[in-house]
Amino acid sequence: MVASFRVGPIAPLRAAATTYVELVRNCPLAVLFVFFFFGLPKVMGVYPAYTTAVIVLALYTGTYVTETIRSGINSVAGGQAEAARSLGLTFPQLLAYVVLPQALRTVVAPLGNLFIALTKNSSIAFTISVGELTGTAQRVGNATNNYHAAFLAAAIGYLLLTIPSGLLFGAIERRVAVKR
C-alpha cells in the first residue's frame, strides 16, 4: 500500500510514504530497537519488549518491501497502464487489476530474500532483551559454558526456518510465473 502511495498521483501521500521509507531504512536496526524501546514509553506508555520488537521489525522490513514492490511496479511496461487508463479504469483499479498483479509476480524472489532477512533480523531484538533465538543461545552458552554447541544449535534453528522459506518462495515463483 505504501508502494502505491509512492507511485500515486496524490502528492501528500507520496511525500509521507517517501519520508517514512527514507527515515526508517536508513537507521540501523539495533538503533531503532533501542530508540523505540526506551523512547516510545515516554509518548505512548510502556509496551512489552516483545511487542516493541514486532513493531520495529514490521516498520523496518516494511520499508524494504515498499521499495521492492515499487521497483516491481516500475518494471511493468508503461503500455499496460496506458491501456488500462484508456479503458476508463481509475488509478486504484489500474493498480489493483493490471499493474500490481504483474508487479508482484516479478518481485516474488526479492520478497523471499526480505522474508529470510526478517527472520534473521529478529536476532537483533536481543539488544532489548527479547527472548529470541540468538539471545537464548547466549544465555545457554553462559550457563553451560559451551558456546560452540549453543550457537551451533541456534544456527541450525535459523536454517530450519529460513531454508523452507526459501523453498516456499521458489515454489510460489514457479506457480505465478507470467507467460511472456
Place this chain on the structure above:
Amino acid sequence: MAETPVVVLEKVNKWFDDLHVLCDIDLSVDSGEVVVVVGPSGSGKSTLCRCINRLEPIDSGTILVDGAPLPAEGKELARLRAKVGMVFQSFNLFAHKTVLQNVTLGPVKALGQPRAVARERAMELLDRVGIAEKADRYPAELSGGQQQRAAIARALAMGPKVMLFDEPTSALDPEMIKEVLDVMVELAEEGTTMIVVSHEMGFARSAAQRVVFMDGGRIVEVAPPERFFSEPESERARDFLSKILAH
C-alpha cells in the same frame, strides 16, 4: 440541424519542452466518419491521437469528445475514456490475463456490467475479429496479428463513441497487417467513427472519408483520399507521397 461532431479539436497546442509538437490543430470528426492521419515520423500524428483521450495533456486549446470538454485527471476523465476506444501500436494486452479476461475487464470494472453479460458480448466480439478459439489463451501465445485483433475487441467491448488507432499495424508483418486491416475495413463499413494514424495508404484510400496530412506539428492538408492521393494541394504532401509511393 447537424449532429454534434464526436470529436472536436480547437486551436490545440502542445509542447514537449521546447519542441512544439502540435501547433494550432483544428479538426472535427463527425459520427460515422473515418479519418486517416498520415505524415512523416515526428509530425505529431501519434501525439494527436493520444491527446484525444488525454493520455497526453495539451498545453492550450480545447478538445471536445461527444460535445463535452476533456476533464482533468480523475473519475470524470475515466468515464470519458470509457467512451473512447484506443488501439496501440504495441497492442498492450494485459499480459497476466487471458484474451477473454482482457476483453471483459473494462466492461466489468469501468462500466459495471454483470460478468455473464460482459462475457457473452466479449465472445461475440472475439468471434467477429476471428479469434474466438483463442479466448482462453494468454497474449504471449498469440501471433501479433491475433493480439492486435484481441486489442480491437477489447476496445470495442466498451461500446465506444469513437475508436482511435495509433499505428495499429506498424509492428506487424505483411500477412498480419492484412488480417488487422480487414477487421478495420469491416468496422469502417459498419459506420464506426474512427481516427486512424497509419502508414497504410491502401487503407486510407479504401476506407477513409478524409485524409489528414500532418507535418511539423501542423495539419497541412485535409482532403478526401481520392483527391489527396491523385492531386495533393501542398508541395509538402506531394513530396511525402512521392517518397512513400516510390516502391
